[in-house]
Amino acid sequence: MEIIIVDNYQKMSxxxxxxxxxxxxxxADSILGLATGGTPIGMYKELIRMHIQDFLDFSNVIxxxxxxxxxxxxxxxxxxxxxMFENLFNHINIDPKKVYIxxxxxxxxxxxxxxxxxxxxxxxxxxxxxxxIGTNGHIGFNEPGSNFHDKTRVxxxxxxxxxxxSRFFGDISLVxxxxxxxxxxxxxSNSKKIILLAHGSEKAEAxxxxxxxxxxxxxxxxxxxxxxxxxxxxxxxxxxxLDNNKVLKK
Ligand code: F6R
Numbered sequence: 001m002e003i004i005i006v007d008n009y010q011k012m013s014x015x016x017x018x019x020x021x022x023x024x025x026x027x028a029d030s031i032l033g034l035a036t037g038g039t040p041i042g043m044y045k046e047l048i049r050m051h052i053q054d055f056l057d058f059s060n061v062i063x064x065x066x067x068x069x070x071x072x073x074x075x076x077x078x079x080x081x082x083x084m085f086e087n088l089f090n091h092i093n094i095d096p097k098k099v100y101i102x103x104x105x106x107x108x109x110x111x112x113x114x115x116x117x118x119x120x121x122x123x124x125x126x127x128x129x130x131x132x133i134g135t136n137g138h139i140g141f142n143e144p145g146s147n148f149h150d151k152t153r154v155x156x157x158x159x160x161x162x163x164x165x166s167r168f169f170g171d172i173s174l175v176x177x178x179x180x181x182x183x184x185x186x187x188x189s190n191s192k193k194i195i196l197l198a199h200g201s202e203k204a205e206a207x208x209x210x211x212x213x214x215x216x217x218x219x220x221x222x223x224x225x226x227x228x229x230x231x232x233x234x235x236x237x238x239x240x241x242l243d244n245n246k247v248l249k250k
Contacts, residue, residue, distance in 0.1 A: 001211060001224065002231045005239045009199045012233050013042030016130070016197050019231070021050055023128050023193075029060040033129030033187070034088075035140075036065065036080045039197050040130060044088040051092045058094040064120055066131070066140040066187075070104040070154060070178035078168050079104075102152065102180035109154050113180055117152040120182070125190035133198050136160045137206040137219035141181035146220045150183030184220060188227050196224065199235040207234060208241035 006012050020043075023030050034040070050056040065080060074081040081101045089099060100119060106112040120126070131139050136158060142150065143158040157165075157177055166172035187194070198207050210221035211232065217223070224230050234242075 004233045012235050013046050016043040017046035030127045031062045033126035034063050034065050035130045035132050036083045037132050039132035048091040058092045062098045065101040067181040068102040068104040069176040071176045073105050113152045129191035129194045131196040133206050133221050137221045139221050141179045142184050142220045144218050147217050149185050151186050152182050155181050184223050194230045196232045198238040201237040203238040204241045207238050
């Protein structure tokens, strides 16, 4: 893993966006795997800025999102579908037909998962997959206990994830308990490059386990050690448990 430690959230966001920009410049029809949550919002702002000021062209870009809640409609303000349009897609020139997000309100969820997985494979996988990390080490919604062979599927959200995400819903009882998520296998076997972003001291423990811990399904992010091309961009708080002298600082 390449580890980059920066001073703050803004720098983390800028470096993540720059890597995406370079990818799109190299290949106009790049396939991006995208995440939601608080972490990538700054990076998406930066990509919007690059689109407006530097004419970064998204018209040929294809995107696949990691996950979506089950049981709320796409129009729900907290759906990940809505999140992506509000925070990125409405502000860049992406073709909505090239945007893929699992649909958690499909009647046949198993079929939706199977089709989603198939679409990713048929597209040739992600050139870059963006990830955040949960305080319990989840990536996507692959909670502790998820394994290396998991494909896109319906998952049960853990108590700690429900608690963490209640900040968006106002009350924990309103957070959907199920979601569709790309599996660890989907992520590891279809991503040419993975960029994981983390900021804030509440992520420090999970970040430490991901980088220094044993590879085990109790900390799903540790499975990223098995991928040959992972870059982790951390602010100093998220990196506080690491030996800072041994990693690249920007
Ligand atoms: C979101 C996702 C999750 C988040 C993680 C961190 O699509 O897959 O794994 O990346 O829960 O969330 P934040 O960024 O809100 O701390």
